[in-house]
Amino acid sequence: MSSVDLLPALLVVVPILMATVPIALGLRYDRTGWAVTLATTIALFAGTVYLATRVYGASGSNLEVAVIHQLGGFPRPMGIELVADTLSTMIALLVTGTALGLLAYTRVGGPRGNTFYSGYLLLVGGLLGLTMTGDVFNMFVFLEIVGLGTYALISSGDGPESAVAALKYLIIGTVGASIYLIGVGFLFMATGTLNMIDLAATVPTLEGQNLQLARAAFAFIFIGFAIKVAQWPLHSWQPDAYQHAPDGVTPLIAALVSTVSAYALARLMFTVFGADFIASTPYATELVVTVGAVSVVAGSVLAVIQTDVKRMLAYSSVSQFGLIVAAYGLLTETALVGALIHLVGHGLMKAGLFIAVGVVALGYGARTVDEYAGLASSRPFAAGSMAVLLITLVGIPPSIGFIGKWYIAVGAIEAQAWTVAGVIFLSTMLTLAYVARLLEKMYFTPSSALELPHGRGRDHDHDPDHGAGTPVTDGGHSTGTRQVTVGMLGVLVVTAVLAVALGFAGDVFFELLAPFVESADLEVSA
Amino acid sequence: MIELLGTHYAYALMFVLLGIGLYMTIASENLVKKLIGVNLFQTAIFLFFVAVAYVEGGGSPVVPADPDPGSSELLLASPLPHVIVLTAIVVGIALTAVGLALIVRIHSEYGTLREDTLREVRADE
Numbered sequence: 001m002s003s004v005d006l007l008p009a010l011l012v013v014v015p016i017l018m019a020t021v022p023i024a025l026g027l028r029y030d031r032t033g034w035a036v037t038l039a040t041t042i043a044l045f046a047g048t049v050y051l052a053t054r055v056y057g058a059s060g061s062n063l064e065v066a067v068i069h070q071l072g073g074f075p076r077p078m079g080i081e082l083v084a085d086t087l088s089t090m091i092a093l094l095v096t097g098t099a100l101g102l103l104a105y106t107r108v109g110g111p112r113g114n115t116f117y118s119g120y121l122l123l124v125g126g127l128l129g130l131t132m133t134g135d136v137f138n139m140f141v142f143l144e145i146v147g148l149g150t151y152a153l154i155s156s157g158d159g160p161e162s163a164v165a166a167l168k169y170l171i172i173g174t175v176g177a178s179i180y181l182i183g184v185g186f187l188f189m190a191t192g193t194l195n196m197i198d199l200a201a202t203v204p205t206l207e208g209q210n211l212q213l214a215r216a217a218f219a220f221i222f223i224g225f226a227i228k229v230a231q232w233p234l235h236s237w238q239p240d241a242y243q244h245a246p247d248g249v250t251p252l253i254a255a256l257v258s259t260v261s262a263y264a265l266a267r268l269m270f271t272v273f274g275a276d277f278i279a280s281t282p283y284a285t286e287l288v289v290t291v292g293a294v295s296v297v298a299g300s301v302l303a304v305i306q307t308d309v310k311r312m313l314a315y316s317s318v319s320q321f322g323l324i325v326a327a328y329g330l331l332t333e334t335a336l337v338g339a340l341i342h343l344v345g346h347g348l349m350k351a352g353l354f355i356a357v358g359v360v361a362l363g364y365g366a367r368t369v370d371e372y373a374g375l376a377s378s379r380p381f382a383a384g385s386m387a388v389l390l391i392t393l394v395g396i397p398p399s400i401g402f403i404g405k406w407y408i409a410v411g412a413i414e415a416q417a418w419t420v421a422g423v424i425f426l427s428t429m430l431t432l433a434y435v436a437r438l439l440e441k442m443y444f445t446p447s448s449a450l451e452l453p454h455g456r457g458r459d460h461d462h463d464p465d466h467g468a469g470t471p472v473t474d475g476g477h478s479t480g481t482r483q484v485t486v487g488m489l490g491v492l493v494v495t496a497v498l499a500v501a502l503g504f505a506g507d508v509f510f511e512l513l514a515p516f517v518e519s520a521d522l523e524v525s526a
Numbered sequence: 527m528i529e530l531l532g533t534h535y536a537y538a539l540m541f542v543l544l545g546i547g548l549y550m551t552i553a554s555e556n557l558v559k560k561l562i563g564v565n566l567f568q569t570a571i572f573l574f575f576v577a578v579a580y581v582e583g584g585g586s587p588v589v590p591a592d593p594d595p596g597s598s599e600l601l602l603a604s605p606l607p608h609v610i611v612l613t614a615i616v617v618g619i620a621l622t623a624v625g626l627a628l629i630v631r632i633h634s635e636y637g638t639l640r641e642d643t644l645r646e647v648r649a650d651e
Binding site: 137140141148152160161164171174175178181182185188 | 544548551557560561564567568571574575578607610613614617620621624625628629631632635636644648
């Protein structure tokens with residue numbers, strides 16, 4: 001076993017073990033959590049980058065380039081594996097990168113305290129485990145670790161509202177994970193194995209009663225993940241959870257938790273069950289596409305009528321994940337790559353947007369769409385980055401939001417799924433509706449003291465420094481420790497630039513994901 | 527049909543328990559009872575896994591100290607589902623603990639455990 005084979009295990013174990021350090025040090029020192037977390041996430045990010053150079057540097061089929069760690073040295077049918085293939089490495093990069101970037105926000109703005117950072121590290125460890133696990137039962141365990149971390153972080157908000165939102169998420173999320181566990185049970189009955197690579201070899205050979213069991217397993221697994229990915233009508237936990245979580249936590253859970261769940265669904269659909277199995281199951285593709293398409297429309301419509309910005313962006317997530325799930329159901333190569341690009345892109349955009357919401361709430365006290373009036377003149381950096389990310393969300397080229405949607409649309413047309421193509425068009429219009437509302441408020445509505453809480457708005461109008469000064473003095477009138485820092489704005493601007501720059505990287509994504517997509521054995525586009 | 531139920535009663539029981547658990551989770555207004563419903567739902571799944579692994583006349587998969595030299599066959603129950611259930615029970619306990627902690631927080635803030643009262647209290651704010 002060479003040293004790189006250890007990396008997948010270290011990436012999972014190190015954050016979970018390090019999660020105990022802030023609490024232990026907290027007995028003696030007050031504020032060590034941030035430093036410990038920063039050191040750990042830098043190490044994790046460096047490890048993932050090194051892993052990525054190995055995985056993407058090698059050539060061959062998906063299993064040949066993958067870095068596989070066999071826990072305890074037990075080989076495949078018996079042992080448990082951690083697999084970093086081309087797809088999971090990409091998601092691991094997103095997870096560690098976002099976790100690292102977000103620390104710039106939580107340094108000053110987020111919920112502080114050592115227990116918060118313990119939860120943070122636990123969540124990152126769980127997410128990396130969920131990304132790289134090669135065992136369907138271990139996926140359940142990591143799903144629950146991610147769940148536990150998320151519930152704890154959501155409830156770390158100041159108000160009691162966050163506890164109610166966390167309990168709602170806990171009950172719905174546990175039922176979702178349990179339904180997935182039933183699916184695992186059926187799959188085990190049908191095949192007698194839990195390893196994904198073994199399952200992928202066994203599932204196509206199933207016949208008779210075992211085939212029926214595997215189909216039941218697919219149904220349970222899909223419903224379980226439909227809850228975790230927040231598909232309509234099982235999405236009701238998500239807006240509450242996103243809205244009531246502390247500002248420093250929402251970017252993490254919005255960008256990562258549902259994204260990694262959606263990745264896990266892709267892993268199960270395309271690696272474990274395989275495209276042939278899903279295509280041969282009656283009504284399976286139709287149902288997956290319908291659930292996704294209905295989520296797109298329902299999420300967008302609900303987002304348009306929201307007044308709270310965080311809630312609006314939460315409903316927008318329902319719609320974007322609907323697009324991804326619908327693209328899974330199309331079962332074409334182009335649509336799958338589009339869905340995976342959109343998965344990464346959406347994670348990036350939502351992380352940036354929720355950081356922007358946090359920055360605005362910190363420095364400006366604004367939470368509803370109306371309160372965003374005149375933001376552009378008093379907070380040019382925050383408003384500018386937010387505007388770029390919002391436009392990216394609509395899917396205007398060049399941006400990562402555009403190429404994701406573009407490939408999904410092309411895949412829909414190739415699969416002759418005209419409804420999906422129409423839904424993408426309709427949802428883009430609806431996205432533009434709620435994005436334009438916010439842009440109009442930020443750039444074209446003058447701020448008035450009445451619309452701003454705490455009456456701070458007046459000062460911005462004759463502030464000589466605004467726009468020209470350093471980002472620290474960028475309209476920062478709030479007193480106390482909770483101020484908008486250079487780090488926050490820096491992360492925000494970097495995210496916005498990245499969201500645009502990756503818009504030119506469509507071919508790169510195609511190339512990097514090629515081994516995985518080939519292993520999924522899909523219909524090749526004409 | 528009756529015969530099938532007679533031999534597969536554990537599966538039937540699992541789905542009955544699953545239904546009761548889900549109904550409690552959805553219909554009960556009391557938050558603690560909701561959590562008990564979730565627990566019941568999970569326990570039904572544990573029962574399902576145990577039933578899958580059951581082998582008529584099978585022993586535990588521990589190699590006997592003094593194996594009977596006469597019989598060449600050793601009938602064993604699969605240990606894997608049992609291990610899975612053990613892990614899932616641990617996960618379930620952790621979730622219940624977190625859920626109860628959240629309920630304690632909600633009760634100390636709002637002074638109620640009932641969801642309908644909670645909705646009224648929150649609507650007033």
